[in-house]
Amino acid sequence: MSLEFDHSYKLANQNYDVSLKADVLVIGGGPAGTWAALTATENGASVILVDKGYCGSSGATAPSGNGVWYIPEDQRGEAMKSREALGGYLSERKWMERVLQRTFENVNRLDEWGYPFPIDEHGVKHKRSLQGPEYMRLMRRKLNKAKIKILDHSPALELLYDGYGIAGAAGVQTQENNQTWAVQANSIVIASGGCAFLSKALGCNVLTGDGYLFASEAGADLSGMEFSNAYAITPKYSSITKTAFYEWASFTYEDGSIIEGAGSKRGRSVIAKKLSEGQKVFAQLDKAQNDHDLQKYMRIAQPNFFLQFDRMGINPFEDRFEVTLRFEGTVRGTGGIRITDETCATSVPGLFAAGDAATRELICGGFTGGGSYNAAWAISSGYWSGEAAAKYALTYNRNNHDRTLTRKQVVGINEHHTPGETLGGNELTKLVQAEVTPYNVNLFRAEEKLTSSLLTLNNLWKEAKSHLGEKDSDLVRVRESAAMLATSRWMYSAALQRTETRGMHKRLDFPKTDDHQQRRLITSGLDEIQVNWDSHSLVNI
Numbered sequence: 001m002s003l004e005f006d007h008s009y010k011l012a013n014q015n016y017d018v019s020l021k022a023d024v025l026v027i028g029g030g031p032a033g034t035w036a037a038l039t040a041t042e043n044g045a046s047v048i049l050v051d052k053g054y055c056g057s058s059g060a061t062a063p064s065g066n067g068v069w070y071i072p073e074d075q076r077g078e079a080m081k082s083r084e085a086l087g088g089y090l091s092e093r094k095w096m097e098r099v100l101q102r103t104f105e106n107v108n109r110l111d112e113w114g115y116p117f118p119i120d121e122h123g124v125k126h127k128r129s130l131q132g133p134e135y136m137r138l139m140r141r142k143l144n145k146a147k148i149k150i151l152d153h154s155p156a157l158e159l160l161y162d163g164y165g166i167a168g169a170a171g172v173q174t175q176e177n178n179q180t181w182a183v184q185a186n187s188i189v190i191a192s193g194g195c196a197f198l199s200k201a202l203g204c205n206v207l208t209g210d211g212y213l214f215a216s217e218a219g220a221d222l223s224g225m226e227f228s229n230a231y232a233i234t235p236k237y238s239s240i241t242k243t244a245f246y247e248w249a250s251f252t253y254e255d256g257s258i259i260e261g262a263g264s265k266r267g268r269s270v271i272a273k274k275l276s277e278g279q280k281v282f283a284q285l286d287k288a289q290n291d292h293d294l295q296k297y298m299r300i301a302q303p304n305f306f307l308q309f310d311r312m313g314i315n316p317f318e319d320r321f322e323v324t325l326r327f328e329g330t331v332r333g334t335g336g337i338r339i340t341d342e343t344c345a346t347s348v349p350g351l352f353a354a355g356d357a358a359t360r361e362l363i364c365g366g367f368t369g370g371g372s373y374n375a376a377w378a379i380s381s382g383y384w385s386g387e388a389a390a391k392y393a394l395t396y397n398r399n400n401h402d403r404t405l406t407r408k409q410v411v412g413i414n415e416h417h418t419p420g421e422t423l424g425g426n427e428l429t430k431l432v433q434a435e436v437t438p439y440n441v442n443l444f445r446a447e448e449k450l451t452s453s454l455l456t457l458n459n460l461w462k463e464a465k466s467h468l469g470e471k472d473s474d475l476v477r478v479r480e481s482a483a484m485l486a487t488s489r490w491m492y493s494a495a496l497q498r499t500e501t502r503g504m505h506k507r508l509d510f511p512k513t514d515d516h517q518q519r520r521l522i523t524s525g526l527d528e529i530q531v532n533w534d535s536h537s538l539v540n541i
Contacts, residue, residue, distance in 0.1 A: 015180070016170065016180045016181060016182040017173075017179035017180050017181065018173070018179060018180070018181040018182070019181075019182050019183075019184075020048055020149070020181070020182070020183045020184070021183065021184045021185075021402070022045075022046045022047055022048040022149070022183060022184075022185050023040070023045035023046045023047065023185065023186055023187070023390065023393035023394060023397075024036075024037075024040040024045045024046070024047045024048075024185055024186070024187050024188070024189065024386070024389045024390055024393050025047075025048050025049075025050070025168060025169055025183050025185035025187075025188045025189070026040070026047060026048070026049040026050070026188075026189045026191060026386070026389075027050055027156045027169060027188065027189065027190050027191060027192050027211060027214070028049075028050075028051065028052075028059075028189075028190065028191035028192035028193060028211070028355070028357065029049055029050075029051030029053070029054075029055030029056065029058065029059070029140075029150070029152075030058075030059035030060070030061050030062070030136070030191065030193060030355060030378065031061050031135070031136070031139065031355065031375065031378040031379060031382060032191040032354040032355025032356070032357070032377075032378040032379075032381060032382035032385075033049060033051070033055075033189070033191035033192075033354070033355070033382065034049070034055070034136070034139040034140070034142070034143060034382070035106070035139075035354075035378070035379055035382030035383050035386060036189040036191055036352075036354050036382040036383070036385050036386035036389065037049045037143055037146075037148050037189075037386060038139075038142055038143065038146060038148070038386065039382070039383045039384075039385075039386030039387050039390070040189075040386040040387070040389050040390040040393075041146045041148055041386075041390075042146075043386070043387050043390035043391060043394075044390060044394060045389070045390035045393050045394060047148045047149070048148070048149045048150075048151065048183050048185070049143065049148055049149070049150050049151070050150075050151040050154045050155075050156055050169070050171065050181075050183070051150070051151070051152055051153070051154065052153070052154070052155040052156075052192070052206045052210075052476075053152070053153065053206050054152045054153065055136075055140055055143070055150050055152055056136045056137055056139065056140035057133075057136065058203070058206050059136075059193055059203055059204075059206060059207065060193065060196075060201075060202070060203040060204050060207065060331055060356075061132045061135065061136060061203070061375070061378070062132045062133065062136045062203060063132055063133065063202055063203045063304060064132045064202065064203060064240075064242060064302070064304060065129060065130075065131055065132065065242065065301055065302035065303065065304065065305070066129060066130045066131075066132055066135070066371065066372070066375045067128060067129050067244065067301075067371045067372035067375065068103065068107060068127070068128055068129060068130055068372050068375045068376055068379075069099070069100065069103055069372040069373050069375065069376035070103060070104060070107050070127045070128045070372075070376070071100055071104070072104075073104075076096075076097065076100050079100070080093060080096045080097070080100075083096070083363070083364065083365070083367070083373070084365065086365070086367040086503070087334075087361075087364050087365020087366050087367040087503050088365050088366040088367070088502035088503040088513065088518070089365060089518055090224075090361050090365035090366050090502075090503070090518065090519075090520060091361065091362060091363050091364060091365040092362055092363075095362035095363050096362075096363045098342070098380065099363050099376050099377060099380045099381075100376070102379065102380035102383055102384070103376040103379050103380050106379045106380070106383060107127050107379070108127075110130075110135070110138065111125065111127065113138060113142065114138065115130070115134065115135065115138055116134060118300060128372070129301050129302075129372075130375065131303075132203075151173065151181060152175075153173060153174045153175040153176075154171055154172070154173045154174070154181055155171050155172065155174065155210070155476050155479075156169045156170070156171040156192070156210065156214065157170060157171045157172065157413065157475065157476070157479050158170055158171075158214065158217070158407065158408070158410050158413060158479075159188070159214050159217065159218050159408075160182065160184075160405040160406065160407060161218075161405070161406055161407070161408065162403045162404055162405060162406060163404075164403075165348065165349055165350055166185075166187070166188055166218060166348060166349070166350040166351050167184060167185070167186075167403050167405050168182060168183045168184040168185045168188075168403075168405055169182070169183055169185070169188065169214070170182040170183075170407075172475065172476065174474075174476065178474070178475075182405065184402065184403055184405060185393070186350065186392065186393035186394075186396045186397045187350040187351070187352065187389040187390075187392045187393040187396070188350065188351050188352065188389070189352045189353070189354055189382075189385045189386060189389050190211040190214060190215055190337065190346075190351065190352070190353045190354070190357045190358075191211070191353070191354045191355045191357055191378075191382060191385070192207075192210050192211035192214075192357050193206070193207040193211070193331065193355060193356045193357060194207050194209065194329060194330035194331040194333070194336065194356035194357065195207060195208055195209030195212065195228075195329045195330045195331070195483070195484060195487045196208075196327065196328050196329045196330075196331045197327060197329050197432065197433055197436055197437065197484050197487075197488075198429060198433070198480075198484070199326050199327040199328065199329070199433075199437065200239050200326070201232065201234075201239055201241045201326050201327075201328050201331070202239040202240050202241060202304075204328065204331055207331055207356070208480040208481075208483050208484050209329075209330070209483040209484055209486065209487035210479065210480065210483045211337065211353070211357040212336065212337060212357070212483060212486065212487055212490070213479070213482060213483040213486050213487075215337045215346060215348070215351065215353065215357075216486065216524070216525070216526055217408060217410055217526065218348045218351055219347070219348050220337055220338070220346040220347050220348045220351060220353075220524075221337075221338050221347060221522050221523060221524035222335065222336060222337055222338055222359070222490055222522070222523045222524065223335065223336070223337075223338035223359040223361055223520050223521065223522055223523070223534070224333075224334050224335035224336065224359045224360070224361040224366065224494075224520060224521070225330075225335040225336075225487075225490040225491050225493075225494040225495075225521070225523045226335065226366075226491065226494035226495040226497070226498045226505045226521060227333050227334040227335050227361070227365075227366040227367070227503050227504050227505055228329055228330040228333040228334075228335040228487075228491045229329070229333065229442045229443055229445075229491070229495075229504060229505070230327075230328045230329065230330075230331070230332035230333045230368050230370065230504060231268055231272065231325040231326065231327055231328065231439075231443060232268075232325065232326050232328050232332060232370075233246050233267075233268065233271065233283070233323055233324075233325060234323065234324060234325070234326045235283075235308060235309075235321050235322065235323055235324075236321075236322040236323060236324045238308050239326070240304060240305060240308050241326050241328060241332075242302050242304075242305045243370070244302070244371060245285060245288075245298055245302070245305060246263075246267075246283065246285075247263075247287075248285045248286075248287040248288040248294075249263060249283045249284060249285050249286070249287065250263060250283070250284055250286050250287065251263055251267070251270075251271065251281060251282065251283050251323075252281075252282045252283075252284070252320065253274075253279060253280070253281070253282070254279070254280045254282065256282075256320075259271070259274060259281065262274075262281070268325060268443075269443065269444070269506070271323070271325060272325055272439040272443050272444070273439075273444075275324060275325065275439070276439050276440060280322055281322070281323050281324070282320040282321060282322050282323065283316075283320065283321060283323045284316065284317070284318075284319065284320045284321070285316045285317045286317065288317055289317045289318065295317060309321070325439070327436065327437045327442075328370075329436070329487070329491075330356065330487070331356055331370075332368050332369070332370035332374075333368060333369075333504065334359060334360040334361050334364045334365070334366060334367070334368065334369050334503075334504075335359055335361075335490075335491070335494075336353065336356060336357055336358045336359040336360065337353040337357055337358050337359065338358075338359055338522060339352075339353055339358050339359065339362075339381075342384065343384055343385065343387070343388030344358060344381050344384045344385035344388065345385075345388060349392075350389075350392055350393075350396065352385040352388060352389050353381075353385065354378070354381040354382045354384075354385040354386075355374075355377065355378040355381060355382060356374060356378070358377075358381055360373065360374065360377050361520055363376075363377060364377075365503055366502050366503020366504060366505055367503040367504055368504060410479075410482075411461075411464050411465055411468055411482040411486075411526075412425070412464065412468045412469065412475070412478040412479050412481070412482045413475070413478075413479065421467065422467055422468075422469045422470075422471040423463055423464060423467040423468045423469070423471065424468075424469070424470070424471030424478075425468070425470075425471075425474075425477035425478040425479075425480065425481040426477060426481070427471070428460065428464060428468060428481040428482075428485060429477070429480070429481045429484060431456075431460055432457070432460070432481065432484045432485050432488050433484075435453040435456055435457055435488060436453075436488045436491070441453050442491075443506070444506065444508055445495055445505070445506060445507050445508060446507065446508045446509045447496065447509055450492050450495055450496050451496065453492055454489065454492040454493065454496065457485060457488050457489045457492065458489060460485055461485055461486070461489060461526075461527070464481075464482060464485060465527075468481070468482060486526060489529055490523045490529060493523060493529045493531050494521045494523050494531050495507075496531075497521055497531040498517060498521060499514070499517070500512065500513055500514040500517045501513055502517065502518075519533055519534055519535075520533075520534040521533060521534065522534050
């Protein structure tokens with residue numbers, strides 16, 4: 001089988017080395033991507049999955065212990081209610097109910113497939129957490145058994161098009177001498193994760209907002225991008241950002257005195273203020289110090305959380321350890337590609353979004369979906385998007401015709417460069433990080449600093465359009481830097497529009513919640529960004 005290409009542009013000055021064809025292409029090999037691929041196959045579609053890393057071991061889920069929003073039916077009302085106020089009442093019960101039911105059913109399928117859920121002394125399996133290594137190893141086995149073609153270490157760099165719209169994607173195989181690949185597909189599921197801005201959070205260095213950029217270049221829009229300023233507590237010099245167990249922590253100054261408010265729901269803001277003042281902050285899980293059964297459970301639930309301490313000879317229940325905050329952006333935030341219906345379709349025909357690549361406002365509102373909610377969303381949105389992508393693909397191109405694939409001009413690859421010094425991907429990444437990581441801009445938000453940073457980022461975008469290229473980094477980093485730059489601009493544009501405090505979005509100049517802003521913000525565009533209120537998401541106004 002061969003594909004017909006319009007070679008008006010060439011990817012990295014090469015022709016495509018590998019040309020493939022499938023009904024459905026899934027971009028991303030985490031939980032959302034693997035569920036999408038499996039479900040599309042179960043619905044009769046041929047599927048190719050491409051992953052920036054190795055499907056089954058890359059991404060935020062693979063190295064971690066993950067809670068799951070696995071709730072029996074009689075407890076779901078309270079579970080939903082407990083989330084609504086935190087998220088600023090931007091979530092929807094309809095979606096929460098759907099996610100809870102689909103997650104319940106799919107987690108039970110994991111049990112049937114042989115996932116080793118722990119069993120208590122009464123013989124009851126506990127299904128509210130998943131160990132990433134075992135979970136993703138099982139999912140890869142299922143992909144292989146279903147004969148789904150996997151392209152590992154094959155980051156997508158751009159989408160491909162024909163006269164009818166989305167028609168595939170192209171990228172490189174980084175462990176095959178950067179061979180170029182192209183896949184023709186009738187529908188695409190973007191499950192490439194969120195954007196952590198290369199902050200070195202565990203498993204997140206492949207999560208640079210690539211899917212957001214692809215979707216926007218295709219004409220899709222985003223939602224909830226103002227809720228993308230998540231910072232996680234982590235031991236200093238550690239990449240592990242699992243935060244659930246800090247509920248049992250006391251936070252202290254270097255002299256051992258208690259930091260008031262650091263252990264509350266607004267504790268990250270308190271810690272950030274102390275760190276920005278140059279003070280050291282220490283933690284100790286002393287509230288679980290005398291509960292050995294709880295300690296045993298903690299170690300079973302998240303073993304890698306304790307591995308970092310064991311290696312350093314620290315007993316976190318008995319010893320204090322220095323902490324900091326690591327930026328996680330949209331990975332633990334809720335912003336992402338806007339989906340338009342229950343199939344997880346975007347506004348672009350044939351393009352679907354799942355997992356952290358999609359907005360999680362529907363179940364989390366404006367407060368972090370980190371942990372069990374994101375895990376449930378990945379499972380359920382992956383399932384729905386895979387099902388819908390298969391149905392769309394099989395209906396759209398019943399005769400499986402080859403399509404003439406063309407490319408758009410995209411930043412970093414084939415924009416018409418003007419003479420001048422090249423802006424490298426590593427250089428641009430550092431410039432973006434300088435605007436999005438400081439607490440006094442992104443966590444403690446106010447118009448003056450947001451406006452100043454956004455002006456800098458907008459100017460960087462103009463420069464990137466004409467000068468971004470391979471200078472000090474490869475093409476993958478070039479496109480990653482473009483994606484992070486675009487994501488930062490969407491974040492701050494939405495943050496300026498929401499003139500109130502809601503969820504994780506805190507405005508120092510608008511500290512109160514405004515009932516008239518109890519609706520979602522839709523962000524779109526690349527060169528010129530538009531932010532508009534979603535008139536269809538008014539809630540109790």
